Amino acid sequence: MHCTRKLAQDIYWVGADDRRLEKFENLFPIPRGVSYNSYLILDEKTVLLDSADETVGRTFEANVEHLLEGRPLDYLIIQHMEPDHAACIARMAQLYPEMKLLGSAQAGTMLKQFFPLDLSSRFETVKEGDILATGNHTLSFIAAPMVHWPEVLMTYDMATQTLFSADAFGTFGALNGHIFADEVNFDRDWLDDARRYYANIVGKYGGPVQAVLKKAASLQISMIAPLHGPVWRQDLEYILHKYDLWSRCQPETQGVVICYGSMYGNTANAANALACRLGEAGVKDLAVYDLSTTHLSTIMGEIWRASTLVIASPTYNGGLYPPVEALLNDMKALAVQNRRVALIENGSWAPASGRMMRSALEGLKNVTLLESGLTIRSALQESAGEQMEALVKEILAGL
Numbered sequence: 001m002h003c004t005r006k007l008a009q010d011i012y013w014v015g016a017d018d019r020r021l022e023k024f025e026n027l028f029p030i031p032r033g034v035s036y037n038s039y040l041i042l043d044e045k046t047v048l049l050d051s052a053d054e055t056v057g058r059t060f061e062a063n064v065e066h067l068l069e070g071r072p073l074d075y076l077i078i079q080h081m082e083p084d085h086a087a088c089i090a091r092m093a094q095l096y097p098e099m100k101l102l103g104s105a106q107a108g109t110m111l112k113q114f115f116p117l118d119l120s121s122r123f124e125t126v127k128e129g130d131i132l133a134t135g136n137h138t139l140s141f142i143a144a145p146m147v148h149w150p151e152v153l154m155t156y157d158m159a160t161q162t163l164f165s166a167d168a169f170g171t172f173g174a175l176n177g178h179i180f181a182d183e184v185n186f187d188r189d190w191l192d193d194a195r196r197y198y199a200n201i202v203g204k205y206g207g208p209v210q211a212v213l214k215k216a217a218s219l220q221i222s223m224i225a226p227l228h229g230p231v232w233r234q235d236l237e238y239i240l241h242k243y244d245l246w247s248r249c250q251p252e253t254q255g256v257v258i259c260y261g262s263m264y265g266n267t268a269n270a271a272n273a274l275a276c277r278l279g280e281a282g283v284k285d286l287a288v289y290d291l292s293t294t295h296l297s298t299i300m301g302e303i304w305r306a307s308t309l310v311i312a313s314p315t316y317n318g319g320l321y322p323p324v325e326a327l328l329n330d331m332k333a334l335a336v337q338n339r340r341v342a343l344i345e346n347g348s349w350a351p352a353s354g355r356m357m358r359s360a361l362e363g364l365k366n367v368t369l370l371e372s373g374l375t376i377r378s379a380l381q382e383s384a385g386e387q388m389e390a391l392v393k394e395i396l397a398g399l
């Protein structure tokens with residue numbers, strides 16, 4: 001049976017959920033699943049905005065077929081060529097032989113790269129400012145290069161003031177019958193996954209996101225329809241504000257995230273001792289993570305949230321403990337900025353992890369290293385009380 005929802009006059013969600021996929025992009029765990037959103041406009045002309053991942057292809061096809069009721073499909077707008085949305089393009093082209101494909105010039109190039117089927121005679125390049133009139137609706141295109149691929153287009157429907165935003169404003173998490181953000185408790189149940197999605201998938205491209213947010217500011221937007229997760233039709237300021245903060249890599253909360261690596265528990269003990277003292281001092285927004293057991297994507301989401309980060313690492317064969325090294329590499333890869341960072345180093349004969357963490361963080365823009373920190377020789381002793389007090393004081397001073 002079909003599974004669709006109406007978004008607005010003539011506009012329908014025809015996407016599908018995947019709750020079987022273990023890791024998105026074969027990298028990021030998605031215990032709450034993921035949705036691949038696709039939208040169908042049934043006007044004088046019929047228009048599909050993006051296809052779907054091949055794993056949900058059959059459901060997606062059935063949804064489109066049901067709503068078309070035998071009508072031809074006139075256009076497929078390709079906003080994004082990443083296979084989680086583009087995998088079913090060739091199949092749709094075969095099912096709907098009259099369908100024209102619209103996309104950016106780079107989408108046209110990628111179409112040839114991804115599919116053996118020659119679709120070039122059916123492909124039309126569209127660029128920013130171009131208009132597609134479908135009857136009651138008028139669609140205009142907005143270039144969104146590097147959000148988070150180069151060929152990305154967003155689409156704006158003037159009639160309903162809907163911004164089809166491609167991967168921007170997307171989130172991990174399958175839709176559970178609810179299609180709108182106002183039908184769920186987004187802040188409680190979705191925000192962490194939305195932030196984790198942003199940080200890990202789009203986080204590196206804050207500049208391009210800022211550029212597209214500036215363009216969007218000149219539009220009247222009543223609805224934001226992303227390619228993953230709930231659609232926004234109320235309280236748009238809430239998610240626009242989050243996106244503004246996230247894309248500038250500005251902290252959302254004045255909180256402390258403590259991440260440690262530890263083989264035998266001594267570095268973990270120092271991290272916990274610090275957390276206890278911060279908790280005692282009244283810090284409410286406080287989290288402690290073991291880097292060996294928490295997925296890096298969760299840590300990156302937390303770094304995107306909080307203002308202050310503490311990283312604790314043993315020295316390991318003259319270097320950093322591998323999970324800590326992975327964290328620092330990811331922070332560099334995603335271009336983390338504007339954070340305060342304190343360091344805890346441990347070593348039994350030649351502690352080097354502090355120096356190595358410091359040099360790894362040096363290139364990050366506006367990342368301030370706290371003067372206080374802990375240097376541990378094997379295990380933190382009670383005699384380190386003063387060092388600990390100074391560290392707590394400096395962390396508190398910046399919250």
Ligand SMILES: Cc1cc2nc3c(=O)[nH]c(=O)nc-3n(C[C@H](O)[C@H](O)[C@H](O)COP(=O)(O)O)c2cc1C
Pocket residue numbers: 261262263264265266267268314315316317318319346347348349350351352377378379
């Ligand atoms: C495989 C291995 C390699 C290590 N390499 C170094 C090292 O190069 N320099 C050093 O000072 N300590 C080294 N250590 C010692 C640890 O850094 C030290 O014992 C630390 O207290 C471990 O903290 P933990 O209890 O949190 O695991 C090494 C330990 C292990 C198990």
Ligand SMILES: [Fe+2]
Pocket residue numbers: 080082148167
């Ligand atoms: Fe994507």
Ligand SMILES: [Fe+2]
Pocket residue numbers: 082084085167227228
């Ligand atoms: Fe996507």
